[in-house]
Each structure stands twice: as C-alpha cells, then as structure tokens.
Amino acid sequence: MAALVRTIWRLGPWGSGFCLLLLAFVYWPFFTLIGGAFKSTPFGGTFTLSGFSTVFGNVATYRAFGVSALYSSIVLVISISIGLAFAFVTARSAARAARLLVPAMVLIAAIPRLFFAVSWGMIGAPRSGLIANVFQAFGRDLPDWLTVYSFGGLVWVTVLKVSAAAYLLLLGPVLQIDRSLEDAAVMSGASRGRAVIQVSLPLLTPALVAVAMLMFVEGIQIYDFPALLAAPAGIETLSTAVEAYLNKETTPQWASATALSLVVVLMITLLLLLQARLVGGRSFTSIVGKARQTAAMEPSRWDWAISLAIGLFLVLALLLPLAQMVIGSLQPYFGMYGTYTLANYKAIFADGRQVVILMETLAMSTVGGLFVIAVAFIMAYVETRTSLRILRLFVRIASWVPATAPGIVLSLAFVWTFVSTPGLRTLYGSNILMAIALVVAHLPLAIRACEGIVAQVSPELEDAARMSAARPATVILSITARLCAPSLAAAWVLVSLAIAGALDVPLLLQSTRSQTVATYAYSLFNNGEVAQAAAFFLSYLALFLLMVAGLYLATRFYTSMRNQPRVAVASR
Amino acid sequence: MLLTSDTPTAPSIWISALRKFYGDTEILKGIDLKVPVGTYLCLLGPSGCGKTTLLRCIAGLEHPSRGRLDLQGRTMFHETMPVPVPAEKRGLGMVFQHYALWPHLKVFDNIAFPMRQKRASSGEIETRVSDLADLIGLRPLLDRFPGQLSGGQQQRVALARALCIEPSILLLDEPLSNLDSGLRNQLRRELRNIHDRLGMTSVMVTHDQDEAMALADMIAVLHEGAVVQYGSPAEVLFEPATRYVASFVGYDNMLEGIVTDLAAGRTTLDLDGTRVTMQSSGRFAIGERLAIALKSRDVSLTSAPRGNHIATTVGRVTRLGSSLEIEIRAADQPLLVTQSADAAPAPKAGEHLFLQLPDTAPLLR
Numbered sequence: 001m002a003a004l005v006r007t008i009w010r011l012g013p014w015g016s017g018f019c020l021l022l023l024a025f026v027y028w029p030f031f032t033l034i035g036g037a038f039k040s041t042p043f044g045g046t047f048t049l050s051g052f053s054t055v056f057g058n059v060a061t062y063r064a065f066g067v068s069a070l071y072s073s074i075v076l077v078i079s080i081s082i083g084l085a086f087a088f089v090t091a092r093s094a095a096r097a098a099r100l101l102v103p104a105m106v107l108i109a110a111i112p113r114l115f116f117a118v119s120w121g122m123i124g125a126p127r128s129g130l131i132a133n134v135f136q137a138f139g140r141d142l143p144d145w146l147t148v149y150s151f152g153g154l155v156w157v158t159v160l161k162v163s164a165a166a167y168l169l170l171l172g173p174v175l176q177i178d179r180s181l182e183d184a185a186v187m188s189g190a191s192r193g194r195a196v197i198q199v200s201l202p203l204l205t206p207a208l209v210a211v212a213m214l215m216f217v218e219g220i221q222i223y224d225f226p227a228l229l230a231a232p233a234g235i236e237t238l239s240t241a242v243e244a245y246l247n248k249e250t251t252p253q254w255a256s257a258t259a260l261s262l263v264v265v266l267m268i269t270l271l272l273l274l275q276a277r278l279v280g281g282r283s284f285t286s287i288v289g290k291a292r293q294t295a296a297m298e299p300s301r302w303d304w305a306i307s308l309a310i311g312l313f314l315v316l317a318l319l320l321p322l323a324q325m326v327i328g329s330l331q332p333y334f335g336m337y338g339t340y341t342l343a344n345y346k347a348i349f350a351d352g353r354q355v356v357i358l359m360e361t362l363a364m365s366t367v368g369g370l371f372v373i374a375v376a377f378i379m380a381y382v383e384t385r386t387s388l389r390i391l392r393l394f395v396r397i398a399s400w401v402p403a404t405a406p407g408i409v410l411s412l413a414f415v416w417t418f419v420s421t422p423g424l425r426t427l428y429g430s431n432i433l434m435a436i437a438l439v440v441a442h443l444p445l446a447i448r449a450c451e452g453i454v455a456q457v458s459p460e461l462e463d464a465a466r467m468s469a470a471r472p473a474t475v476i477l478s479i480t481a482r483l484c485a486p487s488l489a490a491a492w493v494l495v496s497l498a499i500a501g502a503l504d505v506p507l508l509l510q511s512t513r514s515q516t517v518a519t520y521a522y523s524l525f526n527n528g529e530v531a532q533a534a535a536f537f538l539s540y541l542a543l544f545l546l547m548v549a550g551l552y553l554a555t556r557f558y559t560s561m562r563n564q565p566r567v568a569v570a571s572r
Numbered sequence: 573m574l575l576t577s578d579t580p581t582a583p584s585i586w587i588s589a590l591r592k593f594y595g596d597t598e599i600l601k602g603i604d605l606k607v608p609v610g611t612y613l614c615l616l617g618p619s620g621c622g623k624t625t626l627l628r629c630i631a632g633l634e635h636p637s638r639g640r641l642d643l644q645g646r647t648m649f650h651e652t653m654p655v656p657v658p659a660e661k662r663g664l665g666m667v668f669q670h671y672a673l674w675p676h677l678k679v680f681d682n683i684a685f686p687m688r689q690k691r692a693s694s695g696e697i698e699t700r701v702s703d704l705a706d707l708i709g710l711r712p713l714l715d716r717f718p719g720q721l722s723g724g725q726q727q728r729v730a731l732a733r734a735l736c737i738e739p740s741i742l743l744l745d746e747p748l749s750n751l752d753s754g755l756r757n758q759l760r761r762e763l764r765n766i767h768d769r770l771g772m773t774s775v776m777v778t779h780d781q782d783e784a785m786a787l788a789d790m791i792a793v794l795h796e797g798a799v800v801q802y803g804s805p806a807e808v809l810f811e812p813a814t815r816y817v818a819s820f821v822g823y824d825n826m827l828e829g830i831v832t833d834l835a836a837g838r839t840t841l842d843l844d845g846t847r848v849t850m851q852s853s854g855r856f857a858i859g860e861r862l863a864i865a866l867k868s869r870d871v872s873l874t875s876a877p878r879g880n881h882i883a884t885t886v887g888r889v890t891r892l893g894s895s896l897e898i899e900i901r902a903a904d905q906p907l908l909v910t911q912s913a914d915a916a917p918a919p920k921a922g923e924h925l926f927l928q929l930p931d932t933a934p935l936l937r
C-alpha cells in the first residue's frame with residue numbers, strides 16, 4: 001500500500017492520470033470480458049456456465065478451431081516463403097523491378113483488408129466477376145472449384161495481402177545479414193544458392209520464428225476475409241464463429257459468444273508468451289525502406305525471371321484489385337461490362353447519410369489515429385526510458401493485452417464494459433465509444449512501431465535538453481517527438497487507414513447513430529449493392545488521400561518558411 | 573568545526589559517502605569529494621571505473637542510491653530527500669562525449685535552447701549567442717545544421733550550448749576523446765582559457781592522464797568506483813598514493829624492498845642486500861615492505877656506481893625506433909629501462925651495470 005502511494009507520488013498527476021486511462025480502457029474491458037463469460041447477457045444477466053457448456057458441447061467449435069489453425073498455418077507458410085524470397089530479391093538482386101518492391105509492398109500493406117476482400121470478392125464472383133467473364137468469353141462457365149468463395153479462395157486472397165506484411169517484417173533482418181559470411185561460404189566452395197540456404201537462412205531462424213508466430217496469431221484473429229469469402233460458403237473460423245453466436249441465432253447468445261472469446265484470448269495469450277520465450281527478449285523491429293548501401297549488386301541471368309515474378313505478384317496483389325474496384329464502381333450494376341457511369345458516386349454525395357458516414361469516419365480515423373500514435377508513443381517512451389520497474393511492467397502488459405483479442409472479441413469486450421459501467425452506458429452506441437474501441441484495438445501495432453522509432457533517438461539528446469533546464473514535457477515534445485515526427489506521421493497515415501478499414505471492431509458497437517465506412521460498405525456488399533460498395537470505399541480513399549496530401553503540403557510550406565536563413569545574425 | 577551548507581566558504585561541489593547501485597552491483601563505493609569554487613577538476617580513471625556514472629549523478633541525470641550531494645551550497649541529493657532536485661533545476665552546463673546536438677535545430681537554436689527554457693527575451697538571446705559565437709569561434713556556422721559540421725565544430729557548439737546560461741558548474745564527459753590529436757591540443761587550451769575567463773567550476777571526465785595533467789587544478793583518480801587519490805596534478809604525478817595510481821600515471825617499474833631505517837624525511841630500504849636511501853615524507857614502519865615506483869625513462873644504467881644505485885644484469889635489448897628498451901634484473905626482480913638509442917653505447921646482454929635510482933622516487937605500500 002505504502003509502495004503504491006510512493007509510486008503514485010513519483011508519477012505525479014499526469015503520469016497517474018495516464019495510468020488510470022490505461023486501466024480503464026485497456027485493462028478493464030478484459031476483466032469485464034472474463035466476468036461476462038459467466039453471465040447470461042450484458043443487460044443485467046445472471047450467473048451461468050451455459051456459455052462454456054454450449055461452446056464445448058458444439059461440434060462446430062472444434063471445426064472452427066481446425067479451420068482457423070489450418071488456415072493460419074497454410075497462409076503463414078506460403079506468405080513467409082513469398083515475403084522471404086522478395087526480401088532476398090530486394091537485398092541481393094540487380095533486377096530493375098526489384099526497386100519497386102518496397103513502395104509497392106508498403107502500399108499493399110496499407111490498403112485495408114476489407115478493400116481487398118471486396119475487390120477479390122468481385123474479381124472471383126461466380127457469374128459477374130472478371131474471371132467468370134473471361135471464361136464466358138470462351139463460352140464456358142466458371143468451374144465451381146475456382147470460385148473465390150471457398151477455403152482455397154480465402155487462402156489465396158489472404159496470402160496476396162499478408163505476403164506484403166511478411167516481406168516488410170523480414171526485410172530488416174535480411175538486410176542485416178552480413179554478406180561476408182555468405183562470401184566466406186562461397187570461397188569455401190559452396191554455390192551462392194547453397195550459401196544462402198546453409199548460412200543465411202539459419203541466421204534468420206529467430207526472425208522467421210518470430211514472424212511466423214505473429215502471423216499465426218494474426219491468422220486466428222482475421223475477421224474480414226473469412227466473413228466475406230468463407231462464411232457464404234458455410235465455412236466458419238473462430239472469429240466468425242464468435243460473431244455467429246450473436247448475429248446468426250434467433251436471439252444473441254451472449255454467454256456462448258463471450259465464453260468462446262475467452263477461450264480464444266487465452267489461447268492467443270499462450271501463443272504470445274511462447275513467442276516471447278522463443279524470441280528471448282530480443283527486440284524485433286521491422287525496417288521499412290532503409291536499405292543499407294552495400295556493394296553494387298551483380299546482374300545475373302535470372303534477372304528476367306525475377307522481374308517477371310515481381311510483376312506477376314504486383315498485378316495480382318495490387319493492380320488487379322485496384323482496377324476491379326475502379327471499374328466496378330463505374331458500372332451501373334456490378335457485372336455489367338461496357339457501360340460506365342458516375343451514377344454511384346453521384347448517389348453517395350446526394351445521400352446525406354452516406355456523406356455523414358464518410359465525414360464521421362474521416363474524423364474518427366484521423367483523430368483516433370492521432371490518439372493511437374500519441375498514446376503508443378508515450379507508452380513506448382515510458383517503456384524504454386523509465387527507471388520505475390513497476391511502471392514499465394504495467395505499460396508493457398497494457399501494450400500486449402489488446403493484441404490477445406481478435407477485433408470481434410475486443411468489440412464484445414467493449415460492449416460488456418460500456419453496458420455494465422454506469423457512466424459510460426449513456427454513451428453506448430455513439431461515435432465516441434466506437435472511437436475508443438478503435439483506438440485500443442490499434443494500440444499494439446502502433447506501440448511496436450513506436451518502440452522502433454523511439455529507439456532511434458539517442459538518450460543523450462534528451463539528457464542534453466534536461467541539462468539545458470528543459471522540463472520533462474519540453475524534452476519529450478521539442479526533442480524526442482520532434483525528431484520522431486516524420487516516422488510518427490507515416491505511422492499515423494497507416495493507422496488512420498487501418499482504423500477506417502477495420503470491420504470487426506465496430507461490428508458490435510455500431511448503431512444507427514454510428515457507422516463507419518467499413519461497416520456501411522460491408523452492408524452494401526452483403527445486400528448485393530456491390531458497385532455502390534466499391535464507389536463508397538473509393539470515395540473514402542480519395543477523401544483521405546486528399547486530406548493527407550493537403551496536410552503534407554501545408555507542413556512542407558511551414559517548414560520551408562521556418563528554415564529561412566537567419567540573415568540578421570549571419571551577416572553581422 | 574562543522575561546515576554548514578550556507579557558509580560563504582561552501583565548496584562548489586560537495587559529495588559525501590555517495591554510493592550508487594545498479595541492481596546488486598555497486599558502481600560507486602562511497603565517494604567523498606570537496607571541490608572549491610573555480611576549480612578545474614578532472615575525474616581520471618580507466619574504462620568502466622564509474623567516471624561517467626559519478627558525473628551523471630552530479631548532473632542529476634541519475635540519482636545516487638546513498639549519500640549526499642551539495643552544489644553551490646544547495647543540497648541536491650540526500651538519501652532522506654523524497655525527491656532529489658531534478659537535472660533541469662540544477663542550473664548546470666554539460667558537454668557530452670558524443671556532442672548530443674539536436675539534429676533538427678540549427679546551430680543558433682541549439683545554443684539558444686537553454687536560454688529559451690528560461691524565457692529570455694529574443695534580444696538577450698541574440699546578444700548572448702553572438703557573444704558566445706565570438707568567444708568560441710562559431711560565428712560563420714550559426715546558420716547550419718549540426719549534420720553539416722565537422723567533429724571539432726560540433727564539439728564547440730556543444731560547449732557553447734553548455735555555457736549559454738552561464739552555469740556556475742560545467743560538466744564535461746570526455747569532451748575531447750572523439751577528436752584527432754592536433755585538434756585535441758587546441759581545444760584543450762581553449763577549454764582552460766574559457767574556464768579561467770568565466771571563473772566557473774569545471775568537472776571533466778577523462779581517461780587520458782596527460783590531458784588531466786595539462787588541464788586540471790585538481791585530479792580525482794577513480795578505481796573500481798572509489799576515489800583512490802584526490803590532489804593536484806603534481807601530487808598525483810610525484811606522490812601517487814597507491815601502486816594502482818602510480819602505474820596509471822606512468823610508473824611502469826616497481827622495485828620491492830624492506831624498510832630498515834627511518835630518519836627525518838629519509839627512508840632506507842634493503843633491496844635484496846643492497847641499501848638505498850630515499851627522500852620520503854611518508855610515515856612507514858621499520859620492517860615494512862615497500863615498492864619504489866620508477867618510470868623506465870627516469871632511470872639510467874651506468875658502468876660506475878653513483879648515488880643511490882643497485883647492481884644489475886642486462887637481459888634482452890630491443891630497439892624501438894630511436895629508443896632502446898632494456899630488460900634488466902636488479903635485486904632479483906625484472907625491470908625495464910628505456911634510453912635513447914644514440915646517447916651512449918648500447919649495453920649488451922649479460923653485461924653487469926649499475927642502475928641509478930632518483931632519490932625522490934615515490935615509495936608505495
């Protein structure tokens with residue numbers, strides 16, 4: 001008790017307030033989720049164990065476990081292979097197309113999953129899709145096994161999207177491999193290829209294990225791809241199974257959904273702990289676009305094949321989905337090729353409700369993104385710089401807790417929290433609570449990014465500011481945050497996009513008062529208004545990019561004004 | 573008499589029984605230092621002995637685990653204080669080993685930063701920075717970013733920044749170690765000039781004894797987290813307190829002997845049968861084992877016995893450029909003598925000669 005008082009004293013009002021915030025919005029929802037698993041409904045329910053008995057007594061649960069595990073494993077094996085191969089291409093190949101990889105992969109990773117799901121849902125649709133139309137041009141129907149609405153289609157689309165993430169996570173470690181180790185193997189008589197396999201791959205094992213574990217967890221959590229592509233074919237994963245208990249039954253099965261959620265959270269917690277053990281405290285940060293200048297790369301006679309592979313991948317993972325989205329949005333009805341119209345766009349901007357959703361999502365994602373980055377930055381800063389061990393532990397756990405919950409589970413946890421906390425109940429169903437849930441959901445990723453960013457600022461620069469009589473707040477704002485600003489801005493753009501594209505988090509929190517672009521586009525898509533869904537999504541992306549470009553130009557202008565030479569001093 | 577903190581004679585820095593732990597390891601083991609106002613103090617010691625830790629404790633960037641620290645008569649840390657005075661409230665200047673210039677600020681803004689923290693008017697800032705720029709020779713660089721400066725220029729900027737608020741105490745952590753030797757000598761002189769001109773107390777960390785000798789008024793030699801000697805450069809150099817200090821300041825030979833006679837200011841030792849009498853103010857006891865600390869350059873070999881001497885046999889002779897390194901045995905102990913190669917005819921291996929001992933050589937327990 002005395003220790004607690006002393007800690008609070010040392011934290012001061014701001015530090016204690018921040019910890020309280022984490023306690024309320026990061027820790028507390030998970031406690032209510034645990035409590036909720038033993039209650040019948042969030043709306044004043046009674047104690048029950050029926051949730052667990054339903055979940056464990058249901059064959060579908062075990063099938064969903066199996067599907068999720070299989071899906072995650074297949075996706076991770078394929079996408080890590082692709083990502084690793086392309087990472088080596090970036091590090092080693094002189095092929096012209098290799099230079100495209102970093103920006104293209106960043107773009108693919110940045111585009112929301114839902115966009116991909118909708119787009120490939122259109123490309124691979126049984127009758128009206130692009131592929132089906134190619135078959136029809138040859139007078140054939142799309143064979144059933146080729147439809148994207150299947151387990152194979154699910155894996156295919158996920159791999160296209162997730163390979164980019166695997167690439168970006170593995171690029172740093174691959175670039176850090178000391179070339180001379182391989183050269184030594186070549187001088188000992190190994191071929192270049194054997195040198196890579198026998199020397200460099202073993203060096204990469206820790207990184208590969210870490211990425212694989214993260215991707216496995218991510219695979220279990222993914223909601224949008226299974227919801228759009230597998231659920232219509234009757235295939236359930238763990239994430240969609242949670243949602244099914246709430247939305248597909250005649251009355252929402254709160255206890256079962258929460259019990260299953262708790263099981264999933266426990267499973268992921270174990271996986272993450274295992275991962276932490278395996279990686280052994282070594283920090284693992286991705287390096288994006290920071291290719292080190294090494295010796296000039298030799299052209300090889302396989303460069304054409306490498307370029308071809310890159311081209312093929314980029315067409316499938318980037319150009320085709322983009323093109324399908326644009327074309328689809330211009331069709332009067334999805335699948336009606338030949339006539340193009342702006343009617344879908346006009347309809348959006350004529351409908352007040354849709355404009356409101358666009359604007360609200362823009363506000364929620366950008367302001368929410370700002371919060372995510374600010375909180376993540378502070379947490380990463382505290383984690384790396386504090387000497388208070390208990391505070392470090394508190395922040396560290398808070399930085400991992402939301403990562404244990406799939407978005408749909410987080411959504412459920414927040415429903416429990418908001419409904420069962422007296423003060424917050426009035427806000428239930430409003431944009432503010434939706435925004436809070438979105439912020440918490442995106443914290444873990446942002447913290448991992450911020451850890452890498454903060455680590456690049458030498459503590460000596462902060463010490464120098466303190467020795468210049470700067471208060472702690474000034475040190476953080478005018479030195480650390482200022483030096484990190486470019487990276488933080490990039491992270492903010494990515495996080496804002498992710499927030500707008502998140503489908504699972506707002507799913508249970510949305511109401512007629514609060515919807516996001518993702519949930520609205522999803523409902524359009526589900527109602528068969530596919531062309532409108534595409535137009536809606538593209539309108540949002542255009543608005544967002546416009547805003548980012550505007551901000552970018554404004555900052556450029558501002559800094560160029562500030563960096564005018566100080567003529568007065570220099571000339572004296 | 574008890575010296576209270578507010579007496580006018582209060583030392584600039586007063587450290588007592590200061591201890592610092594990292595986890596279970598004790599890094600600083602009870603440091604006591606009193607540094608008078610206006611002193612140039614060097615903290616000298618080998619790598620890892622805790623110099624930086626001590627400096628950072630004075631700065632307030634780290635806090636000691638035990639003990640007390642007063643600066644300019646104000647208590648900054650005391651083990652009973654709930655919260656020590658934080659670094660930003662101590663009003664010190666500090667120059668960091670790797671400069672620690674903020675890359676996003678121009679030289680002018682780097683230097684002006686401390687004044688801006690004190691909400692100085694822009695007029696004051698302009699005058700002060702341009703005065704400093706003249707003092708330190710930075711005038712043409714004010715409009716550049718730190719990335720566009722050489723190492724020496726960066727170190728000057730770091731110095732200007734530390735001096736900006738006219739601190740009463742300036743802390744420097746190996747400020748010269750990243751510079752080439754020519755620049756180092758030049759900056760070393762400038763550091764001392766600025767110190768004399770501004771009249772502050774300076775504390776500089778270094779592991780280079782020549783630098784410490786050239787700059788300091790006082791030297792504190794640290795070894796494994798403790799101050800093993802605190803004195804003027806001459807004291808440290810000519811009267812090292814321990815064998816460790818002696819070897820650190822260049823005494824590379826130790827000749828062991830036993831005290832046989834003590835007279836006023838003289839100590840007679842028996843070196844395996846040979847008696848030598850040294851000037852010494854140390855208080856020793858008869859029968860005590862002592863070492864005569866010798867620098868290989870300060871002893872010479874002669875063919876005839878003269879003054880304090882001892883018979884030796886020449887071992888291997890190695891030519892190192894313009895000097896000779898001669899391994900000898902005296903009083904059954906190995907020693908090293910260095911002499912100019914072209915001064916006298918080189919001794920041969922196996923030759924019997926006499927080693928002359930300077931009678932002011934320090935005696936160590």
Ligand SMILES: Nc1ncnc2c1ncn2[C@@H]1O[C@H](COP(=O)(O)OP(=O)(O)OP(=O)(O)O)[C@@H](O)[C@H]1O
Nearest residue numbers: 594595599617618619620621622623624625626779
């Ligand atoms: N944060 C820390 N945690 C644990 N041990 C530390 C920490 N900082 C320093 N040490 C240890 O404290 C000892 C003293 O370190 P310090 O940096 O003060 O040495 P130094 O005398 O400045 O050495 P150098 O000349 O190499 O800079 C070293 O053994 C170091 O390993």
Ligand SMILES: [Mg+2]
Nearest residue numbers: 623624625745
């Ligand atoms: Mg040091």
